[in-house]
Ligand code: 13P
Protein backbone atom coordinates (compact mmCIF):
# COMPACT_ATOMS: atom_id res chain seq x y z
CA UNK A 1 0.00 0.00 0.00
CA UNK A 2 1.75 3.10 -1.14
CA UNK A 3 0.33 5.40 1.50
CA UNK A 4 1.75 3.23 4.22
CA UNK A 5 4.95 2.71 2.27
CA UNK A 6 5.27 6.47 1.96
CA UNK A 7 4.62 6.91 5.64
CA UNK A 8 7.14 4.24 6.53
CA UNK A 9 9.79 5.51 4.15
CA UNK A 10 9.45 8.88 5.81
CA UNK A 11 9.05 7.24 9.18
CA UNK A 12 10.56 10.27 10.63
CA UNK A 13 13.75 11.92 9.89
CA UNK A 14 14.44 11.55 13.57
CA UNK A 15 14.70 7.81 13.25
CA UNK A 16 17.14 8.10 10.42
CA UNK A 17 19.16 10.55 12.40
CA UNK A 18 18.65 9.44 15.95
CA UNK A 19 21.37 7.39 17.49
CA UNK A 20 19.31 5.85 20.21
CA UNK A 21 18.38 2.22 19.91
CA UNK A 22 14.92 2.94 21.26
CA UNK A 23 14.02 5.21 18.39
CA UNK A 24 15.74 2.94 15.88
CA UNK A 25 13.42 0.19 17.06
CA UNK A 26 10.66 2.24 15.54
CA UNK A 27 12.13 1.68 12.08
CA UNK A 28 10.29 0.34 9.06
CA UNK A 29 8.59 -2.97 9.54
CA UNK A 30 8.42 -2.90 13.33
CA UNK A 31 6.91 0.53 13.48
CA UNK A 32 3.32 0.48 12.28
CA UNK A 33 0.49 0.13 14.76
CA UNK A 34 -1.08 -2.72 12.80
CA UNK A 35 -0.41 -5.01 9.86
CA UNK A 36 -3.88 -4.06 8.58
CA UNK A 37 -2.45 -0.75 7.42
CA UNK A 38 -1.06 -2.58 4.41
CA UNK A 39 -4.60 -3.35 3.22
CA UNK A 40 -6.93 -1.17 1.18
CA UNK A 41 -9.78 0.50 3.11
CA UNK A 42 -12.30 -1.32 0.89
CA UNK A 43 -11.33 -4.55 2.63
CA UNK A 44 -12.83 -3.11 5.81
CA UNK A 45 -15.82 -1.65 4.01
CA UNK A 46 -16.61 -5.11 2.62
CA UNK A 47 -16.09 -6.82 6.00
CA UNK A 48 -18.38 -4.29 7.69
CA UNK A 49 -21.04 -4.80 5.07
CA UNK A 50 -20.90 -8.56 5.75
CA UNK A 51 -21.02 -8.21 9.54
CA UNK A 52 -23.50 -5.37 9.35
CA UNK A 53 -21.47 -3.40 11.87
CA UNK A 54 -19.51 -0.24 11.31
CA UNK A 55 -15.86 -0.01 12.39
CA UNK A 56 -13.22 2.65 12.03
CA UNK A 57 -10.61 0.44 10.36
CA UNK A 58 -6.90 0.27 11.07
CA UNK A 59 -5.11 3.21 12.66
CA UNK A 60 -5.12 5.04 15.93
CA UNK A 61 -8.85 4.89 16.56
CA UNK A 62 -9.30 1.22 15.65
CA UNK A 63 -10.07 0.33 19.27
CA UNK A 64 -12.91 2.87 19.56
CA UNK A 65 -16.45 1.56 19.27
CA UNK A 66 -18.18 2.90 16.16
CA UNK A 67 -21.86 3.69 16.85
CA UNK A 68 -24.45 1.90 14.73
CA UNK A 69 -25.42 5.22 13.17
CA UNK A 70 -21.93 5.59 11.65
CA UNK A 71 -22.36 5.74 7.86
CA UNK A 72 -21.14 2.75 5.89
CA UNK A 73 -19.53 2.65 2.51
CA UNK A 74 -20.61 0.09 -0.08
CA UNK A 75 -18.04 -1.97 -1.91
CA UNK A 76 -15.80 0.03 -4.25
CA UNK A 77 -16.03 -1.39 -7.81
CA UNK A 78 -13.31 -3.91 -8.60
CA UNK A 79 -11.62 -1.82 -11.29
CA UNK A 80 -10.78 0.84 -8.68
CA UNK A 81 -9.69 -1.68 -6.07
CA UNK A 82 -7.31 -3.32 -8.50
CA UNK A 83 -5.95 -0.25 -10.26
CA UNK A 84 -2.30 0.57 -9.68
CA UNK A 85 -1.28 3.82 -8.04
CA UNK A 86 -0.14 5.21 -11.41
CA UNK A 87 -3.40 4.28 -13.09
CA UNK A 88 -5.44 5.92 -10.34
CA UNK A 89 -3.30 9.05 -10.53
CA UNK A 90 -3.83 9.24 -14.30
CA UNK A 91 -7.59 8.65 -14.00
CA UNK A 92 -8.02 11.28 -11.26
CA UNK A 93 -6.00 13.80 -13.26
CA UNK A 94 -8.01 13.11 -16.43
CA UNK A 95 -11.35 13.37 -14.60
CA UNK A 96 -10.33 16.66 -12.97
CA UNK A 97 -9.26 18.03 -16.34
CA UNK A 98 -12.55 17.00 -17.91
CA UNK A 99 -14.52 18.64 -15.09
CA UNK A 100 -12.43 21.82 -14.97
CA UNK A 101 -14.02 24.58 -12.89
CA UNK A 102 -17.08 22.41 -12.26
CA UNK A 103 -15.32 20.67 -9.37
CA UNK A 104 -13.12 21.70 -6.46
CA UNK A 105 -11.15 19.10 -4.49
CA UNK A 106 -10.33 19.87 -0.86
CA UNK A 107 -7.71 17.93 1.11
CA UNK A 108 -7.27 17.97 4.88
CA UNK A 109 -3.72 18.15 6.27
CA UNK A 110 -4.07 14.59 7.61
CA UNK A 111 -4.75 13.00 4.22
CA UNK A 112 -2.20 10.73 2.61
CA UNK A 113 0.10 12.31 0.03
CA UNK A 114 -1.44 10.41 -2.90
CA UNK A 115 -4.71 12.22 -2.17
CA UNK A 116 -3.25 15.62 -1.24
CA UNK A 117 -1.47 15.84 -4.61
CA UNK A 118 -4.88 16.19 -6.31
CA UNK A 119 -6.29 18.80 -3.92
CA UNK A 120 -6.96 22.35 -5.10
CA UNK A 121 -6.82 23.47 -1.46
CA UNK A 122 -5.01 21.82 1.47
CA UNK A 123 -5.72 23.03 4.98
CA UNK A 124 -7.34 22.51 8.36
CA UNK A 125 -11.04 21.85 8.70
CA UNK A 126 -12.00 25.49 9.07
CA UNK A 127 -9.78 26.75 6.24
CA UNK A 128 -11.25 24.10 3.96
CA UNK A 129 -14.81 25.07 4.82
CA UNK A 130 -13.89 28.63 3.83
CA UNK A 131 -12.02 27.43 0.74
CA UNK A 132 -15.25 25.88 -0.49
CA UNK A 133 -16.83 29.36 -0.36
CA UNK A 134 -14.19 30.75 -2.69
CA UNK A 135 -15.49 28.54 -5.51
CA UNK A 136 -19.23 29.31 -5.60
CA UNK A 137 -19.36 28.35 -9.28
CA UNK A 138 -18.18 24.80 -8.71
CA UNK A 139 -21.07 22.34 -8.98
CA UNK A 140 -19.33 19.81 -6.76
CA UNK A 141 -17.04 20.07 -3.73
CA UNK A 142 -15.14 16.82 -3.23
CA UNK A 143 -14.04 16.86 0.41
CA UNK A 144 -11.08 14.60 1.14
CA UNK A 145 -11.44 14.74 4.90
CA UNK A 146 -13.96 13.31 7.34
CA UNK A 147 -17.73 13.42 7.65
CA UNK A 148 -18.17 16.46 9.94
CA UNK A 149 -15.98 18.53 7.60
CA UNK A 150 -18.12 17.63 4.59
CA UNK A 151 -21.24 18.49 6.60
CA UNK A 152 -19.79 21.90 7.50
CA UNK A 153 -18.96 22.56 3.86
CA UNK A 154 -22.52 21.63 2.92
CA UNK A 155 -23.95 24.00 5.55
CA UNK A 156 -21.78 26.90 4.36
CA UNK A 157 -21.94 26.29 0.61
CA UNK A 158 -24.65 27.19 -1.90
CA UNK A 159 -27.67 24.90 -1.75
CA UNK A 160 -27.23 23.58 -5.28
CA UNK A 161 -23.56 22.71 -4.77
CA UNK A 162 -23.06 19.00 -4.09
CA UNK A 163 -20.60 18.17 -1.31
CA UNK A 164 -19.09 14.73 -1.82
CA UNK A 165 -17.23 12.58 0.72
CA UNK A 166 -15.31 9.97 -1.33
CA UNK A 167 -15.72 7.28 1.35
CA UNK A 168 -18.87 7.57 3.49
CA UNK A 169 -17.20 5.58 6.28
CA UNK A 170 -14.64 8.36 6.79
CA UNK A 171 -16.08 9.61 10.07
CA UNK A 172 -14.29 10.85 13.18
CA UNK A 173 -14.29 8.64 16.26
CA UNK A 174 -14.11 11.69 18.53
CA UNK A 175 -17.11 13.35 16.85
CA UNK A 176 -19.03 10.09 17.27
CA UNK A 177 -18.47 10.19 21.05
CA UNK A 178 -21.17 12.83 21.44
CA UNK A 179 -24.51 12.10 19.78
CA UNK A 180 -27.54 14.37 19.78
CA UNK A 181 -29.64 12.12 22.05
CA UNK A 182 -26.98 12.01 24.78
CA UNK A 183 -26.43 15.76 24.56
CA UNK A 184 -30.17 16.47 24.80
CA UNK A 185 -30.40 14.20 27.85
CA UNK A 186 -27.44 15.95 29.45
CA UNK A 187 -29.00 19.33 28.74
CA UNK A 188 -32.30 18.38 30.36
CA UNK A 189 -30.46 17.21 33.49
CA UNK A 190 -28.35 20.38 33.59
CA UNK A 191 -31.42 22.59 33.28
CA UNK A 192 -33.04 20.68 36.14
CA UNK A 193 -30.01 21.30 38.39
CA UNK A 194 -28.93 24.76 37.24
CA UNK A 195 -32.27 26.27 36.30
CA UNK A 196 -32.76 28.53 33.29
CA UNK A 197 -32.89 32.01 34.83
CA UNK A 198 -30.06 34.48 34.12
CA UNK A 199 -28.06 35.90 37.05
CA UNK A 200 -27.91 39.60 38.01
CA UNK A 201 -25.42 40.23 35.16
CA UNK A 202 -27.79 38.68 32.63
CA UNK A 203 -25.67 35.54 32.21
CA UNK A 204 -27.65 32.34 31.65
CA UNK A 205 -26.69 29.27 33.75
CA UNK A 206 -25.04 27.37 30.87
CA UNK A 207 -24.21 27.68 27.17
CA UNK A 208 -23.31 24.74 24.89
CA UNK A 209 -20.04 24.96 22.96
CA UNK A 210 -19.21 22.34 20.37
CA UNK A 211 -15.87 21.69 18.76
CA UNK A 212 -15.97 21.77 14.97
CA UNK A 213 -15.34 17.99 15.20
CA UNK A 214 -18.98 17.19 15.81
CA UNK A 215 -22.06 16.29 13.82
CA UNK A 216 -24.23 18.94 12.18
CA UNK A 217 -26.97 17.96 14.65
CA UNK A 218 -24.78 19.10 17.57
CA UNK A 219 -23.91 22.34 15.83
CA UNK A 220 -27.65 22.80 15.31
CA UNK A 221 -28.25 22.11 19.02
CA UNK A 222 -25.78 24.88 19.86
CA UNK A 223 -27.43 27.25 17.42
CA UNK A 224 -30.80 26.61 19.03
CA UNK A 225 -29.60 26.94 22.64
CA UNK A 226 -27.63 30.19 22.43
CA UNK A 227 -24.38 28.30 21.85
CA UNK A 228 -21.52 28.39 19.44
CA UNK A 229 -18.92 26.31 17.53
CA UNK A 230 -15.15 26.51 18.05
CA UNK A 231 -12.07 25.19 16.30
CA UNK A 232 -8.72 24.36 17.82
CA UNK A 233 -7.43 27.75 16.69
CA UNK A 234 -10.17 29.94 18.18
CA UNK A 235 -11.27 27.95 21.25
CA UNK A 236 -10.10 30.64 23.75
CA UNK A 237 -11.92 33.43 21.89
CA UNK A 238 -15.06 31.32 21.77
CA UNK A 239 -14.89 30.49 25.49
CA UNK A 240 -14.51 34.20 26.26
CA UNK A 241 -17.59 34.85 24.14
CA UNK A 242 -19.47 32.17 26.06
CA UNK A 243 -18.38 33.40 29.52
CA UNK A 244 -19.69 36.86 28.66
CA UNK A 245 -23.12 35.32 28.18
CA UNK A 246 -23.18 32.41 30.60
CA UNK A 247 -22.02 31.36 34.04
CA UNK A 248 -20.63 28.12 32.65
CA UNK A 249 -20.16 26.11 29.49
CA UNK A 250 -21.03 22.57 28.45
CA UNK A 251 -18.12 21.73 26.13
CA UNK A 252 -18.27 18.74 23.76
CA UNK A 253 -17.03 16.39 22.45
CA UNK A 254 -13.29 16.86 23.19
CA UNK A 255 -12.48 17.03 26.90
CA UNK A 256 -8.80 17.77 26.16
CA UNK A 257 -9.34 20.83 23.95
CA UNK A 258 -11.84 22.13 26.52
CA UNK A 259 -9.57 21.50 29.50
CA UNK A 260 -6.38 22.80 27.88
CA UNK A 261 -8.07 25.97 26.67
CA UNK A 262 -9.95 26.75 29.89
CA UNK A 263 -6.88 26.00 32.03
CA UNK A 264 -4.81 28.46 29.99
CA UNK A 265 -7.56 31.04 30.65
CA UNK A 266 -7.21 30.50 34.40
CA UNK A 267 -10.18 28.24 35.09
CA UNK A 268 -9.23 25.93 38.00
CA UNK A 269 -9.30 22.18 37.27
CA UNK A 270 -11.74 21.54 40.12
CA UNK A 271 -14.26 23.73 38.29
CA UNK A 272 -14.06 21.52 35.20
CA UNK A 273 -15.97 18.34 36.02
CA UNK A 274 -16.26 15.59 33.41
CA UNK A 275 -19.65 14.63 32.01
CA UNK A 276 -19.89 10.88 31.38
CA UNK A 277 -22.93 10.49 29.14
CA UNK A 278 -24.23 7.21 30.48
CA UNK A 279 -24.20 8.20 34.17
CA UNK A 280 -26.85 10.21 36.07
CA UNK A 281 -25.78 13.88 36.18
CA UNK A 282 -22.84 12.74 34.06
CA UNK A 283 -21.32 11.10 37.15
CA UNK A 284 -21.38 14.32 39.24
CA UNK A 285 -23.34 15.61 42.18
CA UNK A 286 -25.46 18.75 41.91
CA UNK A 287 -23.07 20.83 44.07
CA UNK A 288 -20.15 20.10 41.70
CA UNK A 289 -22.21 21.17 38.70
CA UNK A 290 -23.33 24.36 40.46
CA UNK A 291 -19.68 25.22 41.23
CA UNK A 292 -18.47 24.40 37.71
CA UNK A 293 -17.28 26.77 34.97
CA UNK A 294 -16.66 24.25 32.17
CA UNK A 295 -18.39 20.88 32.04
CA UNK A 296 -16.24 18.63 29.86
CA UNK A 297 -17.82 15.90 27.76
CA UNK A 298 -16.06 12.56 28.05
CA UNK A 299 -14.73 12.54 24.48
CA UNK A 300 -11.21 12.36 23.10
CA UNK A 301 -9.17 11.78 19.97
CA UNK A 302 -7.44 8.41 19.89
CA UNK A 303 -4.72 9.77 17.61
CA UNK A 304 -3.75 12.57 19.99
CA UNK A 305 -4.22 10.42 23.08
CA UNK A 306 -1.18 8.43 21.95
CA UNK A 307 1.22 11.25 22.82
CA UNK A 308 2.89 11.05 26.22
CA UNK A 309 5.17 13.03 28.51
CA UNK A 310 7.72 10.17 28.27
CA UNK A 311 7.94 10.73 24.49
CA UNK A 312 8.64 14.41 25.11
CA UNK A 313 11.31 13.56 27.67
CA UNK A 314 12.95 11.17 25.22
CA UNK A 315 12.91 13.78 22.44
CA UNK A 316 14.53 16.31 24.79
CA UNK A 317 17.16 13.79 25.86
CA UNK A 318 18.05 13.00 22.23
CA UNK A 319 17.83 16.54 20.93
CA UNK A 320 18.70 19.19 23.50
CA UNK A 321 17.05 22.39 22.28
CA UNK A 322 14.27 20.54 20.42
CA UNK A 323 11.06 22.57 19.93
CA UNK A 324 8.13 20.42 21.04
CA UNK A 325 4.76 21.46 19.59
CA UNK A 326 1.59 19.48 20.19
CA UNK A 327 -2.06 19.76 19.18
CA UNK A 328 -4.51 20.86 21.93
CA UNK A 329 -6.39 17.56 21.51
CA UNK A 330 -3.47 16.00 23.44
CA UNK A 331 -3.93 15.27 27.15
CA UNK A 332 -3.23 18.16 29.54
CA UNK A 333 0.04 16.78 30.93
CA UNK A 334 1.40 16.47 27.38
CA UNK A 335 0.37 20.03 26.52
CA UNK A 336 1.94 21.21 29.79
CA UNK A 337 5.22 19.41 29.02
CA UNK A 338 5.42 20.76 25.44
CA UNK A 339 6.98 24.10 24.51
CA UNK A 340 3.97 25.18 22.50
CA UNK A 341 0.60 23.90 21.45
CA UNK A 342 -1.73 24.84 18.65
CA UNK A 343 -3.94 23.78 15.76
CA UNK A 344 -2.65 21.98 12.68
CA UNK A 345 -2.25 25.33 10.96
CA UNK A 346 -0.37 26.75 13.96
CA UNK A 347 2.06 23.82 13.76
CA UNK A 348 2.54 24.30 10.01
CA UNK A 349 3.17 28.02 10.40
CA UNK A 350 5.61 27.50 13.30
CA UNK A 351 7.77 25.21 11.15
CA UNK A 352 7.44 27.37 8.04
CA UNK A 353 8.36 30.47 10.04
CA UNK A 354 11.51 29.14 11.76
CA UNK A 355 14.43 31.10 10.31
CA UNK A 356 17.25 28.92 11.74
CA UNK A 357 17.59 25.14 11.20
CA UNK A 358 15.57 23.70 14.08
CA UNK A 359 14.64 20.29 15.45
CA UNK A 360 10.86 19.98 15.87
CA UNK A 361 9.15 17.14 17.74
CA UNK A 362 5.48 17.26 16.79
CA UNK A 363 2.45 15.77 18.51
CA UNK A 364 -0.15 15.41 15.80
CA UNK A 365 -1.22 13.06 13.01
CA UNK A 366 1.66 11.42 11.22
CA UNK A 367 0.72 12.22 7.60
CA UNK A 368 0.96 15.95 8.33
CA UNK A 369 4.19 15.56 10.27
CA UNK A 370 5.86 13.56 7.51
CA UNK A 371 4.73 16.04 4.87
CA UNK A 372 6.14 18.95 6.88
CA UNK A 373 9.41 17.01 7.28
CA UNK A 374 9.63 16.60 3.50
CA UNK A 375 8.61 20.23 2.79
CA UNK A 376 11.13 21.78 5.17
CA UNK A 377 14.36 19.79 4.76
CA UNK A 378 16.34 22.58 6.44
CA UNK A 379 14.71 21.47 9.71
CA UNK A 380 14.52 18.10 11.43
CA UNK A 381 10.83 17.39 11.93
CA UNK A 382 9.59 14.17 13.51
CA UNK A 383 6.51 12.74 15.13
CA UNK A 384 6.73 12.35 18.91
CA UNK A 385 5.13 8.93 18.62
CA UNK A 386 7.72 6.57 17.07
CA UNK A 387 4.98 4.15 15.95
CA UNK A 388 3.30 5.04 12.66
CA UNK A 389 -0.38 5.21 13.45
CA UNK A 390 -2.45 7.41 11.17
CA UNK A 391 -5.98 8.61 11.87
CA UNK A 392 -7.94 5.53 10.83
CA UNK A 393 -10.90 7.49 9.52
CA UNK A 394 -8.83 9.91 7.41
CA UNK A 395 -7.13 6.75 6.08
CA UNK A 396 -10.48 5.71 4.61
CA UNK A 397 -10.02 8.20 1.77
CA UNK A 398 -7.94 6.32 -0.76
CA UNK A 399 -7.22 7.49 -4.34
CA UNK A 400 -9.48 4.64 -5.53
CA UNK A 401 -12.51 6.33 -3.95
CA UNK A 402 -11.43 9.73 -5.23
CA UNK A 403 -11.21 8.35 -8.80
CA UNK A 404 -14.62 6.68 -8.38
CA UNK A 405 -16.46 9.87 -7.30
CA UNK A 406 -14.71 12.08 -9.87
CA UNK A 407 -15.42 9.70 -12.75
CA UNK A 408 -19.00 9.54 -11.51
CA UNK A 409 -19.22 13.32 -11.92
CA UNK A 410 -17.80 13.08 -15.45
CA UNK A 411 -20.57 10.58 -16.23
CA UNK A 412 -23.17 12.91 -14.69
CA UNK A 413 -23.64 10.90 -11.48
CA UNK A 414 -23.19 12.44 -8.04
CA UNK A 415 -21.88 9.70 -5.74
CA UNK A 416 -21.66 9.95 -1.92
CA UNK A 417 -23.37 13.32 -1.56
CA UNK A 418 -23.46 14.66 2.01
CA UNK A 419 -26.65 16.64 2.60
CA UNK A 420 -27.52 18.18 5.95
CA UNK A 421 -31.31 18.47 6.38
CA UNK A 422 -32.42 22.10 5.88
CA UNK A 423 -33.75 22.58 9.44
CA UNK A 424 -30.52 21.28 11.00
CA UNK A 425 -28.40 23.31 8.59
CA UNK A 426 -30.29 26.50 9.49
CA UNK A 427 -29.57 26.25 13.23
CA UNK A 428 -26.04 24.90 12.72
CA UNK A 429 -25.32 27.92 10.52
CA UNK A 430 -26.38 30.21 13.39
CA UNK A 431 -23.77 28.60 15.68
CA UNK A 432 -21.10 28.75 12.95
CA UNK A 433 -21.88 32.39 12.22
CA UNK A 434 -21.59 33.25 15.92
CA UNK A 435 -18.13 31.72 15.81
CA UNK A 436 -17.17 33.73 12.73
CA UNK A 437 -18.35 36.92 14.42
CA UNK A 438 -16.62 36.23 17.78
CA UNK A 439 -13.60 38.48 18.34
CA UNK A 440 -10.88 38.16 21.00
P1 13P B 1 -8.14 20.94 12.39
O1 13P B 1 -9.40 21.62 12.81
O2 13P B 1 -6.91 21.60 12.87
O3 13P B 1 -8.16 20.69 10.93
O4 13P B 1 -8.11 19.53 13.12
C1 13P B 1 -9.06 18.62 12.82
C2 13P B 1 -8.79 17.39 13.51
O5 13P B 1 -9.48 16.43 13.32
C3 13P B 1 -7.70 17.36 14.48
O6 13P B 1 -7.57 16.09 14.95
Ligand code: SF4
Pocket residue numbers: 061146171172173174175213301302303304365391392393394
Ligand atom coordinates in the same frame (compact mmCIF):
# COMPACT_ATOMS: atom_id res chain seq x y z
FE1 SF4 C 1 -11.14 12.74 14.53
FE2 SF4 C 1 -8.83 12.47 15.84
FE3 SF4 C 1 -9.02 11.73 13.29
FE4 SF4 C 1 -9.06 14.32 13.96
S1 SF4 C 1 -7.35 12.91 14.20
S2 SF4 C 1 -10.42 13.30 12.47
S3 SF4 C 1 -10.19 14.23 15.90
S4 SF4 C 1 -10.14 10.82 15.05
